[in-house]
Each structure stands twice: as C-alpha cells, then as structure tokens.
Amino acid sequence: MWKLASFDACFVNPLTSQGMVETMRLEDHQALVHTAAASNLGQMLNKICIADGVGLVNIVRSRQQADLLKAQGARHVCDSSAPSFMQDLTEALAATGATLAFDAIGGGKLAGQILSCMEAAINRTAKEYSRYGSATHKQVYIYGGLDTGPTIINRGFGMAWGVGGWLLWPFMQRIGSAGAQKLRERVVAELKTTFASHYSKEISLAQALEPEEIAVYGKRATGAKYLINPNKGKQAPAATPSAGRRLSPHAQFAFEFARRRCKGTGRLIEECGQENGLTTRRLSSVCPCCMSSE
C-alpha cells in the first residue's frame, strides 16, 4: 500500500537531482561535482549517476558522510574537513573531467575552491601556457543557501568560468513540457528506489511551529529530515445519521443537536444540517412555545 511518506518526495528533490544531470548534458559537461552531498537530494543524485554511468564528485564535510555515500556505491567522495581536501578534490576532478558543480552551501570559499581545483585538474594536460588560464569553461551553480554568509571567490582559475544561480522551476520551463514529463515518469518508476526518502520523524502542521521541533529540523542535518503531515492528529469524519454522508465532527454534533425537542410539547426546537458543505442551523435554539432551551 502507498503511504504518505512514499508520495511526499515526488517533486522537488527527485526533479532537482535529475535536473542537475540534464543541465550537465545540455551545457556540454561530462561529469558533475555536488556539495553537501550526503543530503537527501545528494543521495538521490548519487544513485542516478551510478545508474546512468555519470561521473560524480561528492563533497561532504565529515568522515561519517563520506562513509554513508561510499556505502551507497559512490566512487569519488572528498571530505572538506580533511587537510588533504584540495589535493583530493583535484585528483577526483582529473579522474572524472567534471567542469560543472552544483553547490547547495552558497556561502564561504567552497565555490571558488572548486573552480581552482577544476582549473588545476584541466592544466595537468595543458599543451601550452596561457596567462589567461585554460579555455575550458568551468561553471558553479549555487542552488541552495545552507551557509547564508557571503560567497567568497579568490580568482585563481583563469578567465573561463561562471558562478550563477540555479532553480528547479526555471529549469523545468527551459526543458519544456515533454522534457519535464520524462523526468516525472522516472520519479514514478523509481519512487521506492532511487528517490526513496528517509524521515526521522512525522509531525503535524501545528507541531512544525513548535520551537523544540524547529530547533531540530532547522539544523538541516544529514538524515534528520522531518515529514510534515497536515492531517496528523485529525479525527476521521463520522457518518451522518440521516443521509449516511461523511461530515466533519462539528457537523455530526450539529445533527445530534437537532434531535432535541421541547420537553413539554415534543416540538422540534432546533434542526441542523449541511448545505453545500456548510453547517446550517434552522429553527430556534429556544422553544417558541415555552421559551425553554432544554
């Protein structure tokens, strides 16, 4: 049986991870770099790249994250907290030929470091020296803001480079409805494999506003994604006594209320029902003959 958790992640992350690979193809690159790569999205991208034979350099910030991706079959994982990070990244870029990076972090020096390492990897096979650097275009797309600080670029990578923003919906417009449909079809076909998501907790919409919950999911930590279920904690609607329709708990109360009659005359003093989805109260709540509300 399909559950809510199977459907929640049908859209943004599955389409975005596929969008990265499609952008690579459209813009004539041969492999990818991804930052914060142990994220929910990063794990999807890792699976897509393995399945499609696309080179991927995963950048993470801890040993645990590197182990997690390697256990899922990742070939190139560089830990930015390791002293050898720049050398490791250059090696992985030389091995894959990646000249396109998707950066979820945004703030700090990482985008510039990626461009520097790309240039160093490209120059390993340069036939001649140019004071303007290599002619190969290197691109970083910032697609998230996990670090909200300024993006610091130390330009040491020639003149053929770009840093820009990337967003799913403009990309979907760029590939048109037929292209977008292809991506959606893959999501449906691989919803329980490539695009399966893990949730550490399911909370209601109201719980999502509680400070103690915000303190946890606001960290955006690896493997700590919350599933917000707007219907959590709501009672299933009960059947009405009359038409057998399913009404809200309030409407059910209203129907029971309508059965009350004046104790003296037996006359119906109040009647409630549903009209066009709205609870309507007819007659008076006070008996017109004895003015009783009992």
Ligand SMILES: NC(=O)c1ccc[n+]([C@@H]2O[C@H](COP(=O)([O-])OP(=O)(O)OC[C@H]3O[C@@H](n4cnc5c(N)ncnc54)[C@H](OP(=O)(O)O)[C@@H]3O)[C@@H](O)[C@H]2O)c1
């Ligand atoms: N542009 C678009 O159209 C688009 C579409 C979809 C998603 N996104 C973006 O994609 C990113 C990933 O989304 P997700 O749902 O997959 O995230 P997620 O599962 O919540 O994972 C977030 C990851 O980022 C790491 N992280 C958090 N802050 C960091 C920082 N300052 N520096 C380095 N790593 C950091 C976490 O590692 P730790 O455990 O070490 O904290 C974790 O691995 C988000 O930024 C989201 O906004 C953008």
